[in-house]
Amino acid sequence: MAGSALADFLDQKCHTAESSRSLEPKETLRGFLSSGGKLIRPVMCLCGWYAAGGAWDPGPVVKAAASLELFHAFALIHDDVMDDSDARRGRPALHRLLAEFHRHRHTPGHAERHGVHAAVLLGDLALAWSDEMFHTAGLSPAQIRAARPLLDTMRGEVMFGQCLDLLATGRPIGDIEHALTISRFKTAKYTVERPLHIGAALAGAGQAMLDTLTAYALPLGEAFQLRDDLLGVFGDPRETGKPVDDDLREGKHTVLMAFGIARADHSQLSVLRSLVGRSDLDAEQADAIRDVLVSTGARAAVEQMISSRRRRALSALHGAPLPPHAITALRRLAHAASARSS
Incomplete structure (x- = not known):
């Protein structure tokens, strides 16, 4: 439902383009949004609607839920620029794609800057469209008054989480609680x-x-x-759509890395300190980091944390005052979100 609502909105935007010049960026953004994605935030929004007793045919609520995917596109595009990522969803990241479009018109350095600048602007456009889609969804004034503060809070929380993530990148430490705080704001609350x-x-x-x-x-x-x-470290790039070594090259302060650092002996810590965060990290060096994360038990510890948190989420549904169909959907989502391969 949300996917169709989003496609209709994007089609309308492209159909009403004033000229071929204004159509080009709109088509590019539509292509990014059509390149895949789990639509997990719109799905969660609709689950919240049903859980609270919303009708089966929510009408405008579907459009409001779909607007969250436009906001997510904004966040992903800017995140890829900040992380200097090469790929997203199995294809070049948007700033790389835009640089390639214009390489014939610029020197390589200028083409790369052009790609970054254009991607930032298209991310801003996705943010503007997310607001527009939410406010033109057909919600009642009472619905907007109820949901808007939560929407604003969500946006502030994810920006705070992204800022914490950025500030910690390049210097991961063995502070598991700090890494959890980043993930709580950057992902758990937002997603x-x-x-x-x-x-x-x-x-x-x-x-x-x-x-x-x-x-x-x-x-x-x-x-x-x-x-x-x-x-991000052990996945298959053919399934994740992203290079498997990016987190290691960037030096992301994840719970996985925090466990590795906290549990490493002197020689293992030397490997992590010398290699994590190196922009020129090669495949052999990345494998050396993975070996440490496995041998210290960091990988196994994170798997245990995933299982424990999934059990807590499912336990919260026992006896919850929710409609049976909503509980069934939330249980399925709990398994899909925590046991995925992409």
Whole structure:
């Protein structure tokens, strides 16, 4: 449902382009949004709506939920620029793609800068469109008043989490709690808790319902990010759509890396300190880091944390005052989000 609503919105934007010049950036952004993605935030939003007793045919709520995917596109595009990523969803990251489009018109350095600048602007466009789609979805004034503060809170939290992530990148330490704090704001709240809250608020939910959803959402959101951390180091690029060594080259301060550093002996710590965060990291060096993360038990510890958090999320559904179909959907999402390979 949300995917169709998003496609309709993007089609309308491209159809109403004033000229071929204004169509080009719109088509590029539509291509990015059509290149894949799990639509997990819109899905969570709709689950929140159903959980709080919303009708089966939510109409405008689907459009409001789909607007979250436009905001996510903004976050991904800017994140890839900040991380200098090469790929996203199995294809070149948007700033790389835009640089390639214009390489025939610029010297290599200028083409790269052009790609970055154009990607930032298209990310801004996705942010503007997310607002537009939310406010033109056909929600009632009461629904907007209920959901807008949660939407604003979600945006602030993910920016805070991204800032913490950026400040810690390049100098990971053995501080597991700090790494969890980053994942809580960057992912757990943004991906699961707030979308559920927004959907529930659109159905008229009170604080008790939001608290019930939080008990499920935060452990699941953390499990989702912990799985992402593992896939970023041990995943198959053919499935994840991203280079497998990027997190190691950037020196991301993840729970996985924090466990490795905290548990490493002197020689293992020397490997991590000398190699993690090197922009010229090669495949053999990346494998040496992986060996340490396995031999210290860091990988196994993160797997245990994922299982523990999934159990906590599922336990929160026992006896929860939610419709049976909503509980069934949330249980399926808990398994899909924590046991994925991409």
